[in-house]
Amino acid sequence: MINKAVGSVEEAVSFITDGAVLMIGGFGEVGSPIELIHALIDQGTKNLTAINNNTGNGEVGLAALIGNGQVSKMICSYPRSSHSKVFPELYKAGEIELELVPQGTLAERIRAGGAGIPGFYTPSSVGTPLAEGKEVREFDGRQYVMERGLKADFALIKCEVADRMGNLTYNKTARNFSPLMCMAAETTIVQARYIVEPGEIDPEHVVTPGIFVDHIVQVAEPVIESQLIAAGRSYP
Amino acid sequence: MIADTTTAVGWSREEMAARAAQDIPDGSYVNLGIGIPELVAKLVPEGRIFIYHTENGLLGMGPPPAPGEEDPELINAGKRAVTTIPGASFFHHADSFAMIRGGHIDVCVLGAMQVAANGDLANWSTGEPKAIPAVGGAMDLVAGVETIFVITKHVTKSGEPKLVEECTYPLTGRGVVSRIYTDLAVIDVTAEGFKLLELAPGVTEEEVHQKTGAPLL
Numbered sequence: 001m002i003n004k005a006v007g008s009v010e011e012a013v014s015f016i017t018d019g020a021v022l023m024i025g026g027f028g029e030v031g032s033p034i035e036l037i038h039a040l041i042d043q044g045t046k047n048l049t050a051i052n053n054n055t056g057n058g059e060v061g062l063a064a065l066i067g068n069g070q071v072s073k074m075i076c077s078y079p080r081s082s083h084s085k086v087f088p089e090l091y092k093a094g095e096i097e098l099e100l101v102p103q104g105t106l107a108e109r110i111r112a113g114g115a116g117i118p119g120f121y122t123p124s125s126v127g128t129p130l131a132e133g134k135e136v137r138e139f140d141g142r143q144y145v146m147e148r149g150l151k152a153d154f155a156l157i158k159c160e161v162a163d164r165m166g167n168l169t170y171n172k173t174a175r176n177f178s179p180l181m182c183m184a185a186e187t188t189i190v191q192a193r194y195i196v197e198p199g200e201i202d203p204e205h206v207v208t209p210g211i212f213v214d215h216i217v218q219v220a221e222p223v224i225e226s227q228l229i230a231a232g233r234s235y236p
Numbered sequence: 237m238i239a240d241t242t243t244a245v246g247w248s249r250e251e252m253a254a255r256a257a258q259d260i261p262d263g264s265y266v267n268l269g270i271g272i273p274e275l276v277a278k279l280v281p282e283g284r285i286f287i288y289h290t291e292n293g294l295l296g297m298g299p300p301p302a303p304g305e306e307d308p309e310l311i312n313a314g315k316r317a318v319t320t321i322p323g324a325s326f327f328h329h330a331d332s333f334a335m336i337r338g339g340h341i342d343v344c345v346l347g348a349m350q351v352a353a354n355g356d357l358a359n360w361s362t363g364e365p366k367a368i369p370a371v372g373g374a375m376d377l378v379a380g381v382e383t384i385f386v387i388t389k390h391v392t393k394s395g396e397p398k399l400v401e402e403c404t405y406p407l408t409g410r411g412v413v414s415r416i417y418t419d420l421a422v423i424d425v426t427a428e429g430f431k432l433l434e435l436a437p438g439v440t441e442e443e444v445h446q447k448t449g450a451p452l453l
Binding site for chain 1: 311320326329333337366374408
């Protein structure tokens with residue numbers, strides 16, 4: 001029987017090596033696999049390229065990974081927010097690289113990467129600084145910019161329910177980029193609130209089919225990032 | 237009209253949003269930007285229903301929850317707690333931006349730093365070297381949604397026109413804005429440039445001309 005469950009978050013992230021390209025699910029804190037990220041901080045893996053919509057908040061989760069000097073490049077759409085200070089400081093000091101991508105283009109680049117499509121044309125960003133240096137082509141009288149599909153070595157994902165075959169469901173707006181990232185990563189590592197037996201998730205309700213998932217670890221009570229920040233916590 | 241404490245004449249933030257809401261047809265799928273545009277949802281004209289899309293993956297967004305009722309995994313694009321209406325749906329980002337880019341969202345209401353007479357919009361970056369650029373979904377929204385309404389103060393805090401001949405800030409999109417609702421007036425973007433449609437109470441045409449950085453038809 002296929003069983004993708006592993007015993008601990010430490011084991012789950014042990015596959016990740018220095019220099020890896022890493023997709024991390026989440027829109028802000030919602031859907032962010034914070035326990036997997038903290039395990040990666042403990043592991044000390046370096047020189048990572050991180051792909052996420054944002055750059056983390058406070059000094060926990062993704063912000064802590066960046067603050068710990070483990071990320072050399074961020075690919076994201078919105079690298080600042082009211083609680084984001086770690087990335088802005090490093091960016092202003094020239095210590096981290098940024099590739100800024102419109103949010104919908106980022107999603108589609110990840111989707112394309114996972115779907116075996118190396119590039120595509122989108123109307124988003126035509127005529128703006130984010131289209132500079134990119135091929136622009138006209139279709140039916142309108143201009144489109146070519147964007148490349150995006151793949152990763154690993155994806156770190158948070159879901160609600162996983163079965164042992166890797167089928168996943170999410171919770172509300174915590175789904176965001178995660179189903180796309182599961183498809184685009186060579187190895188997808190998932191933290192699930194619940195792990196159930198195959199058949200317990202109705203096949204009609206599966207959001208991410210198990211073929212896109214490699215390792216699952218149960219985190220039954222994930223911490224809530226904003227609560228840690230409100231309590232003044234930092235990691236490690 | 238209800239007097240606003242900050243402006244003696246013209247429209248308040250709520251009045252600008254209410255005026256924009258009047259131009260959104262019943263049953264529209266609507267995406268509201270962060271800030272003043274969000275007020276549109278509180279000021280929907282009697283008898284109309286709008287279905288709200290938030291690009292982080294929810295169609296059928298409801299009002300903010302009562303204090304204490306927040307669900308940490310149910311938020312809008314501004315990362316604030318929201319609710320769902322009966323008939324709502326959740327989806328991933330590629331589907332969400334297919335709704336936007338594929339032309340399925342009817343109206344988007346956004347804020348602006350500058351709007352040019354040809355409909356160019358700048359609302360994501362000042363372009364200053366030390367500023368951290370952050371774009372989010374703005375470029376996808378203006379590229380994909382047919383009707384883009386802008387709500388903005390007519391001039392900046394220092395009194396500079398925000399409606400200009402040509403944007404000096406980095407663009408979000410070219411020729412994308414349909415109509416602008418300011419504290420002073422409603423202005424259409426036409427093939428010939430800005431066209432004054434309506435004046436706010438107590439505002440003169442001369443004042444609008446004076447505070448607009450491009451010719452006004």
